Amino acid sequence: MNISKVSGKNKKHKVFLYALSTCVWCKLTKQYLIDSNIEYEYVDVDLADEKDKQKIRDTIQSKGGMLSYPTTIVDDKVVITGFRKDKLNEALEL
Amino acid sequence: MITLEEVRRRAEADAKTYGYYLTPQPDLLRGFFEGLKTNEDRYGYPLCPCRLASGNFEYDRDIICPCDYRDPDIAQYGSCYCRLYVNKQVYESQNLPEVPERRPPEKMARAYETQAAPAKQAHAGEAQEAEKAKPMVKKKLWYCKQCGYVVFREDPPYVCPICKAKRELFAEIDSAVEFNG
Numbered sequence: 146m147n148i149s150k151v152s153g154k155n156k157k158h159k160v161f162l163y164a165l166s167t168c169v170w171c172k173l174t175k176q177y178l179i180d181s182n183i184e185y186e187y188v189d190v191d192l193a194d195e196k197d198k199q200k201i202r203d204t205i206q207s208k209g210g211m212l213s214y215p216t217t218i219v220d221d222k223v224v225i226t227g228f229r230k231d232k233l234n235e236a237l238e239l
Numbered sequence: 240m241i242t243l244e245e246v247r248r249r250a251e252a253d254a255k256t257y258g259y260y261l262t263p264q265p266d267l268l269r270g271f272f273e274g275l276k277t278n279e280d281r282y283g284y285p286l287c288p289c290r291l292a293s294g295n296f297e298y299d300r301d302i303i304c305p306c307d308y309r310d311p312d313i314a315q316y317g318s319c320y321c322r323l324y325v326n327k328q329v330y331e332s333q334n335l336p337e338v339p340e341r342r343p344p345e346k347m348a349r350a351y352e353t354q355a356a357p358a359k360q361a362h363a364g365e366a367q368e369a370e371k372a373k374p375m376v377k378k379k380l381w382y383c384k385q386c387g388y389v390v391f392r393e394d395p396p397y398v399c400p401i402c403k404a405k406r407e408l409f410a411e412i413d414s415a416v417e418f419n420g
Binding site: 165166167168169170172190191195198199201202211212213214227229 | 267270271273274275277278288289290291292321337340344347348350351353
């Protein structure tokens with residue numbers, strides 16, 4: 146799977162973002178994490194191959210998430226659907 | 240290849256036809272147009288930039304922009320799921336609402352199915368192969384009891400595009416005619 150890592154000073158939480166390369170709200174989420182100095186990893190699901198898409202679906206659903214993008218998973222347990230600054234701030238202690 | 244200007248013109252014309260507005264934030268708007276252009280170049284149709292495509296037209300039909308869910312979402316929340324199309328009130332207030340996904344989970348799941356793959360349009364020589372790859376979407380004829388509009392699709396529309404009648408006013412046409420394609 147083509148996972149990209151974005152470095153940041155704040156490594157307090159493990160942050161993984163499932164995004165679409167065409168989605169404005171996913172881009173805003175990426176930019177917000179960068180602006181907040183959060184280190185995170187992401188995958189653009191629309192560019193993933195079929196097997197990876199199925200793995201991504203299973204992972205998101207196993208954590209109780211919906212198949213909507215962006216989906217941010219913090220510390221493998223907190224699932225945030227959509228670009229929600231309030232929820233990101235709460236989960237990332239910003 | 241479609242140009243950004245063509246994508247913009249099409250969205251503006253559609254908003255005007257339906258009495259909607261495009262999102263009041265220029266940066267967002269440009270992002271939507273770029274996403275739509277990327278998807279149209281990639282799949283051959285302007286798939287919703289905020290949703291995952293299967294790449295198969297029949298599976299993606301309901302999320303081709305403007306999607307099936309736009310009208311009911313604007314009626315309920317003042318905005319479509321992406322927040323590309325909004326109503327006057329949202330446009331003027333500039334406060335974009337949160338819009339939950341209305342697309343049924345079983346349709347979203349199709350984007351992850353293996354057989355959904357072939358994205359290209361079938362050419363003459365590939366027709367047989369395309370036939371095999373054709374997804375199992377059972378289309379039916381539906382008619383609007385209010386105005387008589389007829390549509391050949393898997394589900395009836397949420398809102399009649401002609402007279403704005405609700406989905407409940409659509410009924411299936413019991414037809415013995417065989418449709419191919």
